[in-house]
Amino acid sequence: MSLTIGTMMALSFVVSLIGLAFLIWAVASKQFRVDQSDAEVIFSGAEGEDHAPDDPTSFGFQRDAEPGEGTDTRHRKLIFALIGFGTFWLVLGSIFGVIASLKLHLPDWLTGSAPLSFGRIRTMHLNSVIYGWLSLAGIGVAMFLVPRLFKTPLRGVNLAWGGLVLWNIGVAVGVYAIATGWTDGMEWLEIPWQVDILLAAGGACFAAPLVLTAINRNVHHIYVTAWYYLGALVWFPVLFVIGNLPIHTGVQGATVNWWFAHNVLGLWLTPIGVGAAYYVLPKIIGKPIYSYRLSLLGFWALALFYSQVGMHHLIGGPVPTWVVTLSVVQSVMMFVPVIAVAINQHVLWGSNLWAFKQSLPLRFVAFGAVMYTLASFQGSMEAVRAVNTVTHFTHYTVAHAHLGAYAFVSLVLFGTVYYLMPILTGRLWPAPRLIALHFWLVAIGFGVYFFSLTIGGWLQGLAMLDASRDWLESMQLTQPYLEGRSVGGTLMTLGHLLFAINLLSLVFAARRSTDAVDTATPATSAS
Amino acid sequence: MSEQNQSRPEPQRSPLKESRFEPYEVNRPIPVFVLAVAVALMAWGVYTLWSGSGPATETAAREEAPTAGMAGDTDVANGQGSLLSVGASLFESNCVTCHQANGSGVSGAVPPLAGSRYVTGPADAPVQILLHGISGAIAVAGNEYDGRMPRFGETLSNREIAAVVSYIRQQWGHNAGSVTPAFVDEQRGRFPADRSPLSGGAELEAVTGISARLTRTAATEASQ
Numbered sequence: 001m002s003l004t005i006g007t008m009m010a011l012s013f014v015v016s017l018i019g020l021a022f023l024i025w026a027v028a029s030k031q032f033r034v035d036q037s038d039a040e041v042i043f044s045g046a047e048g049e050d051h052a053p054d055d056p057t058s059f060g061f062q063r064d065a066e067p068g069e070g071t072d073t074r075h076r077k078l079i080f081a082l083i084g085f086g087t088f089w090l091v092l093g094s095i096f097g098v099i100a101s102l103k104l105h106l107p108d109w110l111t112g113s114a115p116l117s118f119g120r121i122r123t124m125h126l127n128s129v130i131y132g133w134l135s136l137a138g139i140g141v142a143m144f145l146v147p148r149l150f151k152t153p154l155r156g157v158n159l160a161w162g163g164l165v166l167w168n169i170g171v172a173v174g175v176y177a178i179a180t181g182w183t184d185g186m187e188w189l190e191i192p193w194q195v196d197i198l199l200a201a202g203g204a205c206f207a208a209p210l211v212l213t214a215i216n217r218n219v220h221h222i223y224v225t226a227w228y229y230l231g232a233l234v235w236f237p238v239l240f241v242i243g244n245l246p247i248h249t250g251v252q253g254a255t256v257n258w259w260f261a262h263n264v265l266g267l268w269l270t271p272i273g274v275g276a277a278y279y280v281l282p283k284i285i286g287k288p289i290y291s292y293r294l295s296l297l298g299f300w301a302l303a304l305f306y307s308q309v310g311m312h313h314l315i316g317g318p319v320p321t322w323v324v325t326l327s328v329v330q331s332v333m334m335f336v337p338v339i340a341v342a343i344n345q346h347v348l349w350g351s352n353l354w355a356f357k358q359s360l361p362l363r364f365v366a367f368g369a370v371m372y373t374l375a376s377f378q379g380s381m382e383a384v385r386a387v388n389t390v391t392h393f394t395h396y397t398v399a400h401a402h403l404g405a406y407a408f409v410s411l412v413l414f415g416t417v418y419y420l421m422p423i424l425t426g427r428l429w430p431a432p433r434l435i436a437l438h439f440w441l442v443a444i445g446f447g448v449y450f451f452s453l454t455i456g457g458w459l460q461g462l463a464m465l466d467a468s469r470d471w472l473e474s475m476q477l478t479q480p481y482l483e484g485r486s487v488g489g490t491l492m493t494l495g496h497l498l499f500a501i502n503l504l505s506l507v508f509a510a511r512r513s514t515d516a517v518d519t520a521t522p523a524t525s526a527s
Numbered sequence: 528m529s530e531q532n533q534s535r536p537e538p539q540r541s542p543l544k545e546s547r548f549e550p551y552e553v554n555r556p557i558p559v560f561v562l563a564v565a566v567a568l569m570a571w572g573v574y575t576l577w578s579g580s581g582p583a584t585e586t587a588a589r590e591e592a593p594t595a596g597m598a599g600d601t602d603v604a605n606g607q608g609s610l611l612s613v614g615a616s617l618f619e620s621n622c623v624t625c626h627q628a629n630g631s632g633v634s635g636a637v638p639p640l641a642g643s644r645y646v647t648g649p650a651d652a653p654v655q656i657l658l659h660g661i662s663g664a665i666a667v668a669g670n671e672y673d674g675r676m677p678r679f680g681e682t683l684s685n686r687e688i689a690a691v692v693s694y695i696r697q698q699w700g701h702n703a704g705s706v707t708p709a710f711v712d713e714q715r716g717r718f719p720a721d722r723s724p725l726s727g728g729a730e731l732e733a734v735t736g737i738s739a740r741l742t743r744t745a746a747t748e749a750s751q
Contacts, residue, residue: 333569
C-alpha cells in the first residue's frame with residue numbers, strides 16, 4: 001500500500017489507540033491533579049455527599065436557594081424561544097413522520113401531490129426533527145447550562161438571537177425546498193447547500209456566544225458536561241461545512257455523506273444528550289457522579305473513535321475495503337466510552353431509585369441515558385459485517401436510528417426542559433399529570449415503534465437474503481410491522497402535542513400563585 | 528419533603544430558587560473490567576485491521592478476476608483442474624450475483640443454471656448467451672422467465688469464456704464436456720460482435736437446436 005490518504009487514515013486508528021493507552025496510563029497514575037478536595041473547592045456548595053433533591057415540580061423549590069454565578073436569567077427569553085421553536089419543529093416533524101409511516105402501508109393515500117410523496121415527506125421529517133427540534137432544543141439547553149457551568153453570564157446574547165432567526169429561516173427554507181423537490185440528494189445533506197449557508201451562519205451565531213462565555217469562565221475545573229458541549233460546538237461546525245461543500249462526487253461523495261451523517265449523531269446529538277444527562281442526573285438527585293476518571297475515559301474515547309464510524313453504512317459498496325474495515329473497528333471501539341458513561345450515569349440513578357420514582361424530569365433523563373447505552377451497543381453490533389448483511393437496507397436500521405436520536409437524545413431533552421423551565425420561570429408545572437402522560441405516551445409509543453421495526457426489519461433482511469424466496473415477499477411480510485410503527489409513531493406524536501401544551505401553559509399562563517397549582521408548595525405572595 | 532417546604536423562608540418570586548448543589552464527580556478509579564474491555568477491544572481492532580487488509584476494495588474480487596484469468600491463461604492450456612479453478616473465480620465475480628453460488632438462480636427473475644438443459648446440452652448455447660447476452664421469454668427447468676442478461680463478449684476473452692462455461696458444465700452434478708478457447712473463437716465467428724442479444728428461447732432454438740418448448744422430456748433429453 002503506497003502512502004495515500006488511506007494509509008494516513010489507518011494510521012489515525014493507531015494514533016487513537018496510542019491516545020487511549022496514554023489516557024488510561026495518565027488517569028491511572030494520577031497525572032490529572034484533581035482530587036476529591038479539589039472537586040469540593042471548585043463547587044462551593046458541594047461539601048458532603050447528600051443534598052436535597054432538586055426538581056421543583058416534584059420536591060418544591062429549595063430552601064437553600066441562592067443565586068450563583070452564571071445562573072442569572074437575563075437571557076431566559078432566548079432559551080424559551082430556542083425551546084419553543086424547537087418544539088414547533090418537533091410537532092411539525094412528527095406529523096411529517098406519521099404521514100410517511102402511514103404511506104408505507106397505505107400506498108394509495110395522499111397520492112395527489114408531489115410534496116406529500118413518501119420520498120419527500122420522509123426527508124422533511126428527518127430534516128425538521130434533526131435541524132429543527134434536536135439542534136434548536138439542544139442549543140437552548142446549552143445556553144442554559146454553559147453559563148452556569150462556567151459561572152459567568154452568557155456573552156453575546158443579541159448575536160444568539162440573530163442565530164435563532166437565521167437558523168429558523170434556514171430550516172424553514174430547507175424543508176420547503178425539499179417539499180418542492182430541490183435537494184442535494186444525499187441523506188442527511190438534503191437541504192440545498194445554498195440554504196445551508198444560512199444554517200452555517202446561524203450556527204456560528206450560536207457557537208460564538210457559548211465559546212466567548214467559556215473563555216470568560218470563572219472556574220478552574222471544567223465539569224464533564226461542559227467538555228461535551230464545547231466539543232460539540234467545535235466538531236459540528238466543521239462537520240457541517242465540510243459535509244455540505246458542493247465538491248464531493250461519486251464514491252468520495254458517498255464516503256463524505258456517511259462520515260457526516262453518522263457524525264451528526266455521534267459528535268453533535270450525542271454530546272448534547274450525554275452532556276445534559278451528566279448535569280441533570282446528579283443535579284436532581286443531589287449526589288455526585290460515580291467517577292471523574294471514567295468521565296475522562298468516556299469523553300476522550302468518544303472524541304478519538306467516533307469520527308470514522310460512519311462508513312460502515314457503505315459495507316458492500318464500491319469503496320476501499322480498508323475504509324469500511326477501519327470504520328467497523330472504530331464502531332466496535334465505541335464500547336469503551338459507552339461503558340464508561342453507562343457506569344457513571346446508571347450507578348447514580350440506579351442507586352437512587354426513590355428519586356427516579358418521584359421526579360418526572362429525572363425519569364425522562366434516566367430513561368434516555370439507558371437508551372444511549374442500548375443504542376450504542378446495538379450500533380456497534382450493527383456495524384459488524386455479519387450483522388450488517390442482514391440489517392442493511394431494512395427497517396431494522398430505522399428502528400436503531402430512532403433508538404439513538406429519539407429515545408436517547410429527545411427524551412433527555414424532554415427531561416432537561418421539564419427540569420429547567422420551573423427554574424427559569426419561577427413557576428411550577430401547572431399539570432404534572434400531563435407530564436406523566438407525556439412520558440408514558442412516548443415511552444409506550446416508542447416501545448411499539450422500536451420492537452415493530454426491529455423484528456420486522458430483521459425478518460425483512462432474512463427474506464431478502466433468501467434467494468429461494470421472491471423479493472416481493474420481503475416487502476409483504478413487513479406490513480403488520482409497518483402498521484405497528486404507525487401506531488407507535490402516532491402515540492409519540494400525541495406525546496409531543498402534550499409537551500407543547502405543557503410548555504404553553506407554563507409560559508403563557510397568567511401569573512398565578514403557586515398555591516393554586518400545587519398543594520406541596522405553600523402560598524406565596526409575589527413581590 | 529413536606530416539612531422542608533413548610534420551613535421555607537419567605538418565598539420570593541425569584542426564578543433562582545434551586546439547590547446550590549453543583550454536580551461534580553467523585554475521584555474513583557476506573558473499574559478494572561472497563562480497562563480489560565478497552566484492552567481487549569484494542570487488540571481485536573489491531574488484529575481485524577491487520578488481517579482484513581487483503582483485497583484493496585470491497586469489489587476487489589471483480590477487479591482481480593480478469594487478472595486471475597490472465598494469470599491462468601497459461602494454466603488453461605496445461606490442465607483441466609486449473610481451467611475449472613479459473614472458471615470458478617470468473618463465475619464468482621461475474622455470475623453469482625444473479626445466478627447464485629449454487630446455480631439456483633432467483634425464483635421468478637433469474638433462470639437457474641443447475642439442471643438447465645441450456646447449460647448441459649450443446650455447448651454453443653451457453654457460449655452464444657455469454658457472447659451476446661439474451662433477452663426475452665425462456666423456459667428453464669420447469670419455469671418460465673422473461674428477463675435479460677448482459678453480454679460478456681467484450682469483457683471476457685475466449686479463454687475466459689471457455690473457462691467459465693466449462694465450469695458451469697461440470698458443477699452442481701453436471702457432467703458435460705469442457706469447452707476450448709478455439710471453440711469459443713469459432714462461435715464468435717457465427718455472428719457480428721455488435722449484434723443484438725439473442726431474443727429468448729425462440730432464437731436459441733434457431734441457433735442451437737435446443738427446443739424452446741418446455742417439456743420434461745426435452746429437459747431430460749438435452750441433459751444427456
